[in-house]
Amino acid sequence: MGSWQAAVVTTVGDEDVPSPLDAVVWPRRTARLSLRRVKPADAEQLWHYRRLEEVTRWVTRRPHDRAELEEWLAAGLRDQLVVEHGGRIVGDLMVRVEDAWAQREVVAQARGVQAELGWTLDPAVGGRGFMSEAVGEVLRMCFEDLGLRRVTANAFAVNEASCRLAERVGMRREVHAVRDSLHRDLGWLDGVGYALLAEEWAARTRPAG
Numbered sequence: 001m002g003s004w005q006a007a008v009v010t011t012v013g014d015e016d017v018p019s020p021l022d023a024v025v026w027p028r029r030t031a032r033l034s035l036r037r038v039k040p041a042d043a044e045q046l047w048h049y050r051r052l053e054e055v056t057r058w059v060t061r062r063p064h065d066r067a068e069l070e071e072w073l074a075a076g077l078r079d080q081l082v083v084e085h086g087g088r089i090v091g092d093l094m095v096r097v098e099d100a101w102a103q104r105e106v107v108a109q110a111r112g113v114q115a116e117l118g119w120t121l122d123p124a125v126g127g128r129g130f131m132s133e134a135v136g137e138v139l140r141m142c143f144e145d146l147g148l149r150r151v152t153a154n155a156f157a158v159n160e161a162s163c164r165l166a167e168r169v170g171m172r173r174e175v176h177a178v179r180d181s182l183h184r185d186l187g188w189l190d191g192v193g194y195a196l197l198a199e200e201w202a203a204r205t206r207p208a209g
């Protein structure tokens, strides 16, 4: 449910262990965008949209002030990307590589095999397909560069823009949990989970014929 979330997941290593994203060549470019790792100095641009109610309504954390955002940024450097258009930050993405659930004897085979995504766009540039384009590139990176087997994303079911985005980039809705997720204003809401497997990605991107 967006970046900077305090998710209960087993992540690969700790802050002092290299991030799987270190192995990727940055920036990554698409037709209109450039994607790169976040850096502390990005706080100023991120604050412009990360403080807006229409954004914080759906994401895990609402920063009280810019200093708090800077703290989160410092703690989340290993799995955060920013999306730039025309040299300006227009969005950010979490790519959190994590372990899959596994039985004890095969736990080593399940380490770092999947990633959870979270996405946030400056509403000033919404409705132009920027985040779909950025997430498409992140999926390519996850499967083709990092060799992951599964990519997931979670949202409140009522967050229709986010659900449409997941579906637009080809993710499959595979979970609908009833009133499992507590919203700070709206109470217990349904949560939805999306996923895409490497073989599904390959089938979609394989040239026809």
Ligand SMILES: CC(C)(COP(=O)(O)OP(=O)(O)OC[C@H]1O[C@@H](n2cnc3c(N)ncnc32)[C@H](O)[C@@H]1OP(=O)(O)O)[C@@H](O)C(=O)NCCC(=O)NCCS
Binding pocket: 001, 002, 054, 055, 056, 058, 059, 118, 119, 120, 121, 122, 125, 126, 127, 128, 129, 130, 131, 132, 133, 154, 155, 156, 159, 161, 162, 164, 165
């Ligand atoms: C979720 C969120 C990123 C979606 O933003 P978005 O602007 O709808 O996404 P995109 O940038 O991919 O744009 C897609 C929209 O532009 C339209 N569009 C226009 N040109 C397009 C193009 N070239 N390619 C794709 N879509 C295009 C699409 O039809 C779509 O509109 P629709 O959903 O009304 O049909 C945004 O609402 C957001 O940041 N919300 C707050 C934070 C949040 O909820 N994060 C997720 C928590 S789970």
